[in-house]
Amino acid sequence: MAEHKFEFTVSGVSLSDAQKNHIAGQIALVVTRALVGEAPENLRTPMWSLVNIHGGKWIPEVEGAPQGFTKA
């Protein structure tokens, strides 16, 4: 399993939670840009055809009902 670890330490100043979250968010953006590039295309997988996915969010029952599988 490929794994890449980048470790940085900010030393000598006290960071607030907001500052730490800001830095973490910027790291997330940089990693995303590196992986998906500019203007990334949307992806389709068989799972969407199998069932609407709204994990963790309440939606009307009929909208969340399983769909018939069709090849994506």
Added chain:
Amino acid sequence: MDTRADKLDLGTCPSAPPEPGSVLLGIVAAKGQIAYITPNIPVTQEMMDAFAKDGVPPENRLRFAGSCMGHRCAQWAGTRCGLIDRVVAHFGESDGSGPLPKCGIRSTCRWFAQHGRTACASCPEVVRKPEGA
């Protein structure tokens, strides 16, 4: 980083919407491939605005984790998550060998609790909202 998802009995949903209290689980690098980020990064409005500015569709190219909502989620099936049951039924059982990716929520993951390593094998296949859906 402590998140709301760490505190609930039903565990952590690995396909949650981006909202306050949820975390960035990983980036959908390609179809069926997720780059998991550990430790998970808390979702902020600033982060979501930045993704939008970059043209990254959050529900398609990013995966978020948050509290399992149980019966309040359309995927809940009685006493368990029906979504991962269907995912595993579709993609099949894993062979149970090979290293697992370093995932930040495995210890509390609702899907892992139900299907173990098989859930991890199928997890990258899930995107929440493809184009045109």
